[in-house]
Structure formats: C-alpha cells, structure tokens
Amino acid sequence: MRIALCLLSYRPDQPSGIDRSFGALARGLRALGHEPLVLAAGPAGSLDDREPGLIRLKSVVLPHPATNADVLAALADPAPVVEEVSAVLAEQQVDAVCWGDTLWGLGYLSPAPGGVKSALMVHKIRPGAEDRWQRALAAADVVCPASDYLADCGVQAGLDTASWVTVPNALHTLLPPVPDGRRELLRTAGPVRIVSRADPAKGLAELLEALPAAWDRPVEVVLAEAGFELQPGGQQRTLQACRAAAARRPELVRIRPALGWSEVPEFFAGAAATVISTRVPETFCFTAAEALSVGTPVVGFDLGNVPRLAGPAGRTAALEDGPGALWEQLADLLADEAGYRRASAAAPGRVERFTPAESARALLAALGL
Structure with a gap:
C-alpha cells in the first residue's frame, strides 16, 4: 500500500521528536513492504535524498527557522495547498494519509481526496476551544496519540477518546545494550x-x-x-x-x-x-x-x-x-x-x-x- 505522511517541517535528521517519529514510521512502513510518501514544505534541504519518498510542496515555502506565525501566514489562503496536496495524493494513488499535526501537519485542513482514509497524529493536547484543533479532530477518520501518556491526557482534558488509537513513537535506530x-x-x-x-x-x-x-x-x-x-x-x-x-x-x-x-x-x-x-x-x-x-x-x-x-x-x-x-x-x-x-x-x-x-x-x- 501507499501511505502518505504529511508534516510541513519535516527534514531528515532534524533534531525534533516529531520529525524523528515520522522518519521511523516511514522506515517501518518500508520494512513491512509498503511505500511511504512524506509531504513537506519547501525549500528543499541538503539531506532530502535520505528520505526516498519525500515530496516538497510548491504551495508552502517556510523560512528557516519558522514559527507558528510563519505557517499561518503561508496558509492565510489555504486554497493553493489544499489543491496541491489533494492533487498529489490523487496522482500518487495513496491508500491513506496521516496528518502529522493539527497545523504543521495540515490536519485542520485535511485535504484528502474522497475515499482516502485519514489519521491525525496527536503529539500535544490542544485547548478544547481551539478552532483548528476541533476541525482536525472532526475531519480525521481516526485520531492517533503518539504515546499512552497522551491518550491519558486526552481523557483528563475531557475529550471523547473512545475511538482514539495509540500509534506509539518509534526509535529510528536500535542498538544492543552496553555489556x-x-x-x-x-x-x-x-x-x-x-x-x-x-x-x-x-x-x-x-x-x-x-x-x-x-x-x-x-x-x-x-x-x-x-x-x-x-x-x-x-x-x-x-x-x-x-x-x-x-x-x-x-x-x-x-x-x-x-x-x-x-x-x-x-x-x-x-x-x-x-x-x-x-x-x-x-x-x-x-x-x-x-x-x-x-x-x-x-x-x-x-x-x-x-x-x-x-x-x-x-x-x-x-x-x-x-x-x-x-x-x-x-x-x-x-x-x-x-x-x-x-x-x-x-x-x-x-x-x-x-x-x-x-x-x-x-x-x-x-x-x-
């Protein structure tokens, strides 16, 4: 199967837990015989060739480093990115897409073509009244906290987590313990x-x-x-x-x-x-x-x-x-x-x-x- 993972900030070897989790998830999908694609914002990076399925979006270009404000400015008119992402997913004939975050993973826009299943990865519990958070939760077919701790936080926040399924973060590289x-x-x-x-x-x-x-x-x-x-x-x-x-x-x-x-x-x-x-x-x-x-x-x-x-x-x-x-x-x-x-x-x-x-x-x- 072809599975798309979307995270605007994604760069191979970036010192970030969420990027590392996506890199490991892509590795795991390949190990199981599937084809992962990773959708990220531009510009291209010098290490992009380390992720075979990386696709840089032309409709979103972010400065380095970028803040939430930069992402919101780039998405002030969401139509171009919605159109591009939907077209890429259709052209690549993906079976499912995983939005890596409410904002940075485009979860609140959820630009998936009809018939493509979607998962929203949760790495942080957002305020209950936040509009983008509510839109992302409602749009996803399944909500996937990245740890059991996060799943418990969702319960404590009073969210309806009955259909949440934990997809745990994974270690990118595994070595034997020191003797x-x-x-x-x-x-x-x-x-x-x-x-x-x-x-x-x-x-x-x-x-x-x-x-x-x-x-x-x-x-x-x-x-x-x-x-x-x-x-x-x-x-x-x-x-x-x-x-x-x-x-x-x-x-x-x-x-x-x-x-x-x-x-x-x-x-x-x-x-x-x-x-x-x-x-x-x-x-x-x-x-x-x-x-x-x-x-x-x-x-x-x-x-x-x-x-x-x-x-x-x-x-x-x-x-x-x-x-x-x-x-x-x-x-x-x-x-x-x-x-x-x-x-x-x-x-x-x-x-x-x-x-x-x-x-x-x-x-x-x-x-x-």
Missing part, C-alpha cells in the same frame, strides 16, 4: 551526556548553571537547532546561554554539534547517564528512550512521560526543587553500584516495543488497512 563490564566502567568514570533541541523550555542553561562546584566528571551536551521554533530567536538565545554557562566550567562542560538520528543511540552508549531537564511535560521524549535503549539510566523531573517511560531505569526530582535537585539525584545514582546496575538492566526493556515496524503496524491497524 555489563563496560557499563560499570561508565558508572564510575563515564561522562554525563545530554542530547537536545535548543529550546528554552528544555531548561539546559539553567541545568548547566546549577552544576555543583564539586562535580568532577565530564558533561557533554549535544545542542542542535531545528527548522522551527516556538519563540522567535529562542534557539539562538538558548545556544548563547548554554555556551556561556559551559565557558564557566570549560574543564568539564562541552557543547557539541548536532548528531544525525542514527548517531544518537551510539552517543548515549558511551554515557554514564543522561539528564532530561525539560520544565514542561514531555509527551514522549525521544532522547530518554534512546538512552534507555542502550542501558543508559535517565534522570529527570517528575512530570510528563519521562517518569513513566523510565520507571525503575531512572531517578526523578520534584520540578519545584529546581535543576540542582537533578544533579543530586544523578550523583546518588552514580554512587549506588547496586541501584545503578538494576536501573541499567531495566532500561532496554522499557522501550523494546518502540520499533519502526510496530509503529507502522499500529498505524495500519488504526486505519483499518
């Missing part, structure tokens, strides 16, 4: 490694500022800019603040450039642990899942999906206790030989179901295909 002997060496002397999009809500500058004076092992932070941002200039401000904090502890803290999706698990395989310092609820958290997949424990705040995802493979701190509490939990974990061993052993099993093929099967089943 026990190597893992013990990492516990005693390995670096703390963090991978994140440069977004103010990730709390990274505050985390680095709170680094204890007595801390004595390396902290390596991969900080990357995406092609979108929620606040104009937010990525640059985050980069500058993190670099300034790192410059105050140059013997320990290093800011590293972006990694490709396939490189992230290997990077985490060389870490003693990772820290998720996000101050708003993560609805899945790819970097936590990628760390867990190779046996690297996770420390984070007690909100969102991170505690649910990590379970016994992590430690949490209360958000109100601030980033200093994350360093305290991390130090306790690394000093606890038996506790660390249990956390590392539990980690891979926490995410073993998040494979590209399983995600693809879940989408096809949700669509009744």
